[in-house]
Amino acid sequence: MESTELKNPDLYVNRQLSLLEFNRRVLAQAADDANPLLERLKFLCIASSNLDEFFEIRVAGLKQASALGATQAGADNRAPQQLLREISQRTHALVEEQYALLNDVLVPELAETGIRFLRRDEWTTAQKAWIKDFFETELLPILSPMGLDPAHPFPQVLNKSLNFIVALEGKDAFGRSSGMAIVQAPRALPRIIQLPAGTEGNGETDFVFLSSIIHAQVTALFPGMNATGCYQFRVTRNSDLFVDEEEVDDLLRAMEGELPSRRYGEAVRLEVAANCPPHMAQFLLQEYGLDDSDLYQVNGPVNLNRLLAVCDLVDRPDLKYPGFTPALPTELGHSGDLFEAVRRRDILLHHPFDSFAPVAEFLRQAAQDPEVLAIKQTLYRTGPDSAIVDHLVTAARAGKEVTVVVELRARFDEEANIGLANRLQEAGAHVVYGVVGHKTHAKMMLIVRREGDRLRPYVHLGTGNYHSRTARLYTDYGLLSADSVLGEDVHRVFLQLTSLGKVSSLNDLLESPFTLHQGMLDKIAREQAHAEAGREGRIIVKINSLVEPRIIRALYRASMAGVQIDLIVRGMCSLKPGLEGVSENIRVRSIIGRFLEHTRVFYFANAGEPELYLSSADWMERNFFRRVETCFPIKDPILRQRVEDDLACYLADNTQAWVMDSEGAYHRLAPAEGAEPMSAQSDLLNAYAQKD
Structure with a gap:
């Protein structure tokens, strides 16, 4: 078959629709009763979080392309406008499946185990009293309800934040009737509240949603008026950062300046409570410049990902995957000297089945070894309180030549990476931000050690990030090696990243x-x-x-x-x-x-x-x-x-x-x-x- 025939659109699956199908497979894990119950709840939350990112990045990009009149299609020949219609159909069906699974399967099964989410019509008198006191002491002092009138225009709403649109009857303190108000839930408070055990009617693991508490007490926010309706809503915004790298002098400062805009990007999706009246939903759509295809009316909390907190709050090992201790490869030996072990032979780690600890330990030993002269490393995502970063700081403070290539544009980790870049620089490390126009996604570490009359390179190369938490959740490979050819290749790549000069061809690595x-x-x-x-x-x-x-x-x-x-x-x-x-x-x-x-x-x-x-x-x-x-x-x-x-x-x-x-x-x-x-x-x- 000729190459031109292999370009036939019928031979290709659209990448965005394929990504939605992946999310459907994740959701199927939540429906699979072979998985422990709280793990199924986690999968539901992961599916919800995946869908959020899909809208923030994928749908946002397609909407921008459509607004610009773009007709360029991918290998499957779907133009942005056509693709947005298909995505809307599939995501609406997917969201319906998510909430049906939550309401009809997971919530009842969790209740059978004693983990209950109590609705307002289920609260006992004692529970109502506790919730009223919680509202008055924890919520009322920090809520700022906003009546809508010409002097109080529609407020800025943060990306993916919990909000309420409230229908009001009566006149305000100034004798006016606005009819509507917006209440923004405090970001500092959890979205799920555990009721204290021992109170009348409470079990050990009874929960209420913050949204239910606000619904029940919303009239107290509007003295002299009556709230006739209160409806959750959430707006998803374009969260893809844009920095014209060719035009900025300092990428770090540019990224710091761009990050706040992510919270208020263009709206791409509106989620509202299922019982929200049509005229109020239309009002919100108009406010955000969206149409009916962007509206998702849901029977439950507008952010399912918040349910993830329950898995940490509930101590029920019987409802979770069994714990495990990752293996330590026998090649590491008993001496504890990783340099000696790696000199003997290459060591392959398959996380999470093998421990990530040898990677951090290798860097710790390098930071403290007087024979180690230089350490070079790429960082894409590390997580908070990273031992890897701690060891790099220790090495820099010990006077070793530490060079770290920090990728500032690691999506949704930009702010954290700016912080760790500043910390490394303050410790005396050389920090660079990769190459203009190209994210540095490579996972590599180079340690240069003096051994006798020569300098020996040691390397770690991996398929995943230097992130100890995800190393227990993601499968990844990592290779520790003292192979001189591989070490020379890694050295040349680091030279390229820091000097931006051309390097001679690599021997073993492809780049x-x-x-x-x-x-x-x-x-x-x-x-x-x-x-x-x-x-x-x-x-x-x-x-x-x-x-x-x-x-x-x-x-x-x-x-x-x-x-x-x-x-x-x-x-x-x-x-x-x-x-x-x-x-x-x-x-x-x-x-x-x-x-x-x-x-x-x-x-x-x-x-x-x-x-x-x-x-x-x-x-x-x-x-x-x-x-x-x-x-x-x-x-x-x-x-x-x-x-x-x-x-x-x-x-x-x-x-x-x-x-x-x-x-x-x-x-x-x-x-x-x-x-x-x-x-x-x-x-x-x-x-x-x-x-x-």
């Missing part, structure tokens, strides 16, 4: 935006050539997203030549498997389970001389062309076999795997009759980690 895309095309083409020559062609790829059209066309051509291709794609996938004459040799599956699948693995059989790479990059345009990414080989045959075994485990999964059909729809696998149930995550957890 975006320079060699990674072409490197992948070349390796796919090599498998195609093997198949065309009658040799076995085999590709296994595990990534989060696959949407780059040239890569997809290369995979289609390889499939047509007979290459057997398995793609384990967590989220967006624009490739369609199983198309007659095009992708009959391609299979696509997605694994959704306890941990967020985050590893990027590229395996090429290469006619008996296999190559296996790990990477920070997904197969997306942004990762190939607009980011600095690294892709590194696993050269040790034992470690390579371990990763191949992990891939085989994921391909054998028949309980948490979803397979894509030729139309782009996903179907959850179940064990065949008589077959053993297989869960990759459970099997890896049992193989490596220890149950608490």
